[in-house]
Amino acid sequence: MTRPPLPLPPLRRPRSADLTATFAGLPLPRDSNLPPYRRRELTLLVYAGVLATSALAALTLADVGQLSLGVLTIGLGFFCLWAMAHIAVRRFAPAADPVLLPVVVALNGLGLVMIYRLDLARSEAAKQAGKHIPPSAAQVQLVWTLLAMIVFVLVLALVRDHRKLARYAYTAGLAGIVGLMLPIVPGIGTSINGARLWLRVGPFSFQPSEVSKILILIFFAAYLVNKRDVLTYGSPTLLGLKIPHARTLGPLLVAWLASLGILVVQNDLGSSLLFFGMFLVVLYVATERVSWILSGLGLFVAGAVLAYPLFGHVQVRVDGWLHAFDGDNPSSTSYQLVQGLYGFAAGGISGTGLGQGHPQKVPFANTDFIMASLGEELGLTGVMAILTMYALLVLRGMRAALGAKDAFGKLLATGLSFTLGLQVFVQVGGVMRLIPLTGLTLPFVSYGGSSIVANAAIIALLLRVSDSARRAPEPPSDAPLFDPGAVSESPTQVVKTT
Amino acid sequence: MNRPARRVAVVCMVLFAALLVNANWLQVGQAGSLKTQPTNGRQITERLERERGSIVAGDVEIARSVPSSDQYKYQRQYPGGALYSDVTGYYTLFTAAGLERSQDVFLSGDDDRLLASRVTGLFTNQQRRGGTVITSLVPAVQQAAAQALGNRRGAVVALDPKTGAVLAMVTSPTYDANSLASHTEKAATDAYGVLSSDKSQPLLNRATQQTYPPGSTFKLITAAAALAAGRHPDDRIAAPNELKLPLSTVTLPNFDGETCGDGQTDTLIHALAISCNTAFGQLGIDLGDDALRSQAEAFGFNTTFPDLPLPQARSVFPSDLDGAQTAQSAIGQYNVRVTPLQMAEVVATIANDGTEMKPYLVSELRGPDKRTISRTSPKELGKPVSGDVAAELTTMMESVVTSGTGRKAQIDGVTVAGKTGTAEHGTGVAPHAWFVGFAPADNPKVAVAVIVEDGGGEVGTGGAIAAPVAKQVMQAALDRP
Numbered sequence: 001m002t003r004p005p006l007p008l009p010p011l012r013r014p015r016s017a018d019l020t021a022t023f024a025g026l027p028l029p030r031d032s033n034l035p036p037y038r039r040r041e042l043t044l045l046v047y048a049g050v051l052a053t054s055a056l057a058a059l060t061l062a063d064v065g066q067l068s069l070g071v072l073t074i075g076l077g078f079f080c081l082w083a084m085a086h087i088a089v090r091r092f093a094p095a096a097d098p099v100l101l102p103v104v105v106a107l108n109g110l111g112l113v114m115i116y117r118l119d120l121a122r123s124e125a126a127k128q129a130g131k132h133i134p135p136s137a138a139q140v141q142l143v144w145t146l147l148a149m150i151v152f153v154l155v156l157a158l159v160r161d162h163r164k165l166a167r168y169a170y171t172a173g174l175a176g177i178v179g180l181m182l183p184i185v186p187g188i189g190t191s192i193n194g195a196r197l198w199l200r201v202g203p204f205s206f207q208p209s210e211v212s213k214i215l216i217l218i219f220f221a222a223y224l225v226n227k228r229d230v231l232t233y234g235s236p237t238l239l240g241l242k243i244p245h246a247r248t249l250g251p252l253l254v255a256w257l258a259s260l261g262i263l264v265v266q267n268d269l270g271s272s273l274l275f276f277g278m279f280l281v282v283l284y285v286a287t288e289r290v291s292w293i294l295s296g297l298g299l300f301v302a303g304a305v306l307a308y309p310l311f312g313h314v315q316v317r318v319d320g321w322l323h324a325f326d327g328d329n330p331s332s333t334s335y336q337l338v339q340g341l342y343g344f345a346a347g348g349i350s351g352t353g354l355g356q357g358h359p360q361k362v363p364f365a366n367t368d369f370i371m372a373s374l375g376e377e378l379g380l381t382g383v384m385a386i387l388t389m390y391a392l393l394v395l396r397g398m399r400a401a402l403g404a405k406d407a408f409g410k411l412l413a414t415g416l417s418f419t420l421g422l423q424v425f426v427q428v429g430g431v432m433r434l435i436p437l438t439g440l441t442l443p444f445v446s447y448g449g450s451s452i453v454a455n456a457a458i459i460a461l462l463l464r465v466s467d468s469a470r471r472a473p474e475p476p477s478d479a480p481l482f483d484p485g486a487v488s489e490s491p492t493q494v495v496k497t498t
Numbered sequence: 499m500n501r502p503a504r505r506v507a508v509v510c511m512v513l514f515a516a517l518l519v520n521a522n523w524l525q526v527g528q529a530g531s532l533k534t535q536p537t538n539g540r541q542i543t544e545r546l547e548r549e550r551g552s553i554v555a556g557d558v559e560i561a562r563s564v565p566s567s568d569q570y571k572y573q574r575q576y577p578g579g580a581l582y583s584d585v586t587g588y589y590t591l592f593t594a595a596g597l598e599r600s601q602d603v604f605l606s607g608d609d610d611r612l613l614a615s616r617v618t619g620l621f622t623n624q625q626r627r628g629g630t631v632i633t634s635l636v637p638a639v640q641q642a643a644a645q646a647l648g649n650r651r652g653a654v655v656a657l658d659p660k661t662g663a664v665l666a667m668v669t670s671p672t673y674d675a676n677s678l679a680s681h682t683e684k685a686a687t688d689a690y691g692v693l694s695s696d697k698s699q700p701l702l703n704r705a706t707q708q709t710y711p712p713g714s715t716f717k718l719i720t721a722a723a724a725l726a727a728g729r730h731p732d733d734r735i736a737a738p739n740e741l742k743l744p745l746s747t748v749t750l751p752n753f754d755g756e757t758c759g760d761g762q763t764d765t766l767i768h769a770l771a772i773s774c775n776t777a778f779g780q781l782g783i784d785l786g787d788d789a790l791r792s793q794a795e796a797f798g799f800n801t802t803f804p805d806l807p808l809p810q811a812r813s814v815f816p817s818d819l820d821g822a823q824t825a826q827s828a829i830g831q832y833n834v835r836v837t838p839l840q841m842a843e844v845v846a847t848i849a850n851d852g853t854e855m856k857p858y859l860v861s862e863l864r865g866p867d868k869r870t871i872s873r874t875s876p877k878e879l880g881k882p883v884s885g886d887v888a889a890e891l892t893t894m895m896e897s898v899v900t901s902g903t904g905r906k907a908q909i910d911g912v913t914v915a916g917k918t919g920t921a922e923h924g925t926g927v928a929p930h931a932w933f934v935g936f937a938p939a940d941n942p943k944v945a946v947a948v949i950v951e952d953g954g955g956e957v958g959t960g961g962a963i964a965a966p967v968a969k970q971v972m973q974a975a976l977d978r979p
Contacts, residue, residue: 125569281506285502285503288501325535330537338537342533342535344524345530345538346544349525358543361539361543375524380526384518387514387517387518388518391514394510395510398503398504401503402500402504411499414503417507418506421513424517428517434517
């Protein structure tokens with residue numbers, strides 16, 4: 001490629017600004033230093049690659065007792081795969097946060113090794129029982145990882161300015177809701193483990209709500225940027241709190257109904273919780289009104305009280321959580337949870353070591369309960385490291401939000417980071433019996449294509465916001481980001497579609 | 499909008515902090531209680547997959563783990579079959595017994611003393627391996643004891659009187675621990691079901707867990723109390739043909755209505771040699787139950803031996819006895835109960851100049867790297883009788899074997915000291931046949947206690963039935979290099 005580097009506005013920090021501005025494009029001149037952000041990212045990426053390769057080496061050592069060159073080849077391949085993402089960041093978001101991508105790669109590497117480790121256990125068990133050896137989940141996940149990387153690059157390449165996304169707010173919102181509805185369409189939708197939230201095409205199943213999450217957030221952020229003033233000001237006061245007008249309560253009610261709808265239609269408690277939390281936080285950040293949070297929580301409690309007697313599914317989860325070890329529960333309703341806890345306990349502080357525990361004893365060990373698998377084999381040390389990596393991811397995302405110079409970017413980045421954090425909390429908290437168990441996946445780690453693809457897109461968007469945040473302010477554009485006129489009638493329309 | 503965004507960030511960090519605290523609580527605080535939950539099958543599986551340490555007797559592995567091709571990586575084997583099962587115990591999918599149970603922490607590799615090898619294992623990514631438990635058992639003696647006892651019910655315990663080392667511990671009927679170590683759940687459960695419901699109690703270690711009336715072997719303790727009270731072996735004591743028991747219409751006869759001495763009195767040494775009931779009954783009355791009890795307790799009655807890695811029953815000398823009960827207790831009847839191990843300790847103490855050594859079964863612990871981690875050093879439990887009394891008792895016990903009831907225990911070229919016992923235990927059943935003793939009398943190398951329950955089905959004395967067993971065990975022990 002001999003295309004000239006893209007014209008970039010100067011960075012705020014002079015030194016890095018020069019380097020980044022000069023060498024943002026490809027190929028890099030031979031006699032130059034790399035831009036510090038990206039050089040840091042590359043260094044961290046090497047760490048992440050080494051981490052994944054060491055994990056695979058430890059596993060191989062435990063499994064066959066010796067190491068082969070193959071381990072290094074696979075590790076190198078994995079690194080190269082994500083190095084392409086790094087090159088894309090270099091090309092399309094040179095000023096972006098250098099920590100996000102390496103953390104994602106480290107998590108993804110650990111997840112892949114654990115999924116592969118569980119494959120080994122499964123094929124071993126099948127061999128013992130004389131059964132057909134099941135197909136490798138790790139291979140499928142590797143394909144998904146490749147796809148996720150491609151989506152990551154595409155998002156970075158296509159969304160050159162995140163503000164432009166606001167223009168597609170309604171399209172995104174509509175697409176998101178259609179995505180949520182898709183699994184209930186007969187013929188395409190599949191029910192897996194009692195929750196109807198999957199699309200199945202051949203051997204690949206896809207959970208569209210993961211993508212819908214992003215699309216609906218884009219809509220919501222754009223909508224709120226325009227409606228902020230109405231929602232923030234001119235509210236009657238009650239007991240010192242500003243109570244929103246009934247009319248402006250609309251979006252919140254929509255969010256609430258959508259969350260309940262997910263629960264009703266898809267029987268998915270986790271996604272429902274995630275959507276509602278996301279709506280609430282974005283609303284709060286947009287309006288700076290604590291009253292939204294309070295009324296939102298009120299609605300949540302009302303919804304919970306309403307839903308609890310109606311949904312046997314929810315009751316079973318709550319009972320399995322509160323009375324995990326009572327009566328017959330350990331062998332029936334709380335079986336998975338309790339087995340997962342036993343896994344954590346078996347791991348202790350230092351863990352059994354990769355390939356040396358029995359994570360396969362826990363049902364859904366490579367999806368919902370992958371944290372228990374990691375907790376068993378990597379121990380508390382590994383769990384804390386993984387949680388810290390997620391916390392880092394969320395914090396870096398929040399930092400991008402704080403730095404963003406536009407309201408939409410702020411809302412988008414806050415929403416994305418918070419959703420990521422909330423998903424980890426709900427997921428890991430459920431598996432660790434901090435809160436009732438819900439069916440969510442652990443971002444980047446769990447086996448499951450939609451999850452990793454959607455989360456890769458989230459990271460790409462965060463990098464995009466971060467990239468623009470780290471650049472010097474641009475002169476304000478004349479064109480309105482979003483046509484307010486189009487929005488004023490919109491809430492009713494949205495209600496209709498749901 | 500930055501203020502609320504910052505707050506949201508803080509909320510996120512609070513959520514992560516909650517997760518981190520919860521992880522610590524779960525994996526450190528709760529781990530112990532979670533591991534012992536009845537529905538947690540991991541512990542056993544995990545251990546079955548480890549290379550468990552061996553249990554060794556002499557140069558023979560009596561329990562070992564060999565690689566297996568089934569779902570667990572190692573199969574527990576007991577190469578000695580039934581010969582050592584009572585000592586090794588078993589290690590099944592569900593439970594463990596014997597040394598397998600008491601030494602589990604070491605055998606499984608969890609012992610803190612194995613920390614060093616665990617740490618190296620952590621870096622070489624090696625599975626945790628267990629340490630080796632070396633027992634004090636001598637295969638030749640164990641073999642001889644099992645052969646001599648045959649399939650009669652009973653028990654044999656052989657001790658090194660100078661150290662307290664258990665040289666042989668055989669109990670019959672027994673079982674083959676291999677049958678319980680099956681990795682097939684059903685096979686293991688079935689085998690256990692059959693053994694545990696068997697009326698002959700093959701899973702019971704009769705040497706340590708079962709108590710019997712000691713019969714005339716208890717006369718050693720009565721004699722010890724008498725000698726300690728100032729009597730001499732040659733003193734003449736009352737030995738009527740029938741002893742009228744105080745405050746009772748019951749009389750105490752001699753075995754088979756025999757006459758001791760001149761029918762009125764007998765020397766203490768002769769009374770022991772021919773196991774005269776009336777003489778010892780009267781002696782017991784004269785000494786009083788307190789003197790008998792304190793002598794018995796000095797030998798270890800009414801308590802158990804410390805640190806023995808096998809389950810024990812305590813030998814009992816009852817309290818609050820009247821005259822008749824004291825007379826009966828003095829000849830090892832009434833409610834006196836002993837374990838074969840206790841009787842072996844009594845004779846071992848006499849053999850060891852009155853010093854009682856703590857019995858031990860585990861002589862050494864070795865790490866997976868064969869390095870010695872600990873070695874048992876012999877320990878004195880106490881001195882129940884003085885050296886003089888022990889010497890006098892030895893002389894008296896020699897006469898039992900040379901000219902008394904224990905002649906069948908004689909070994910060519912070796913002076914054997916011993917005492918027979920024929921313990922009544924209810925009507926209509928043959929009495930238990932006992933023999934306790936040691937050899938050589940002048941420099942004891944082995945002390946032994948033998949009980950054949952119900953005389954092995956034939957009506958006979960300890961001298962006829964148990965003494966030959968003891969002889970073979972002592973011979974095997976004396977032949978050992």
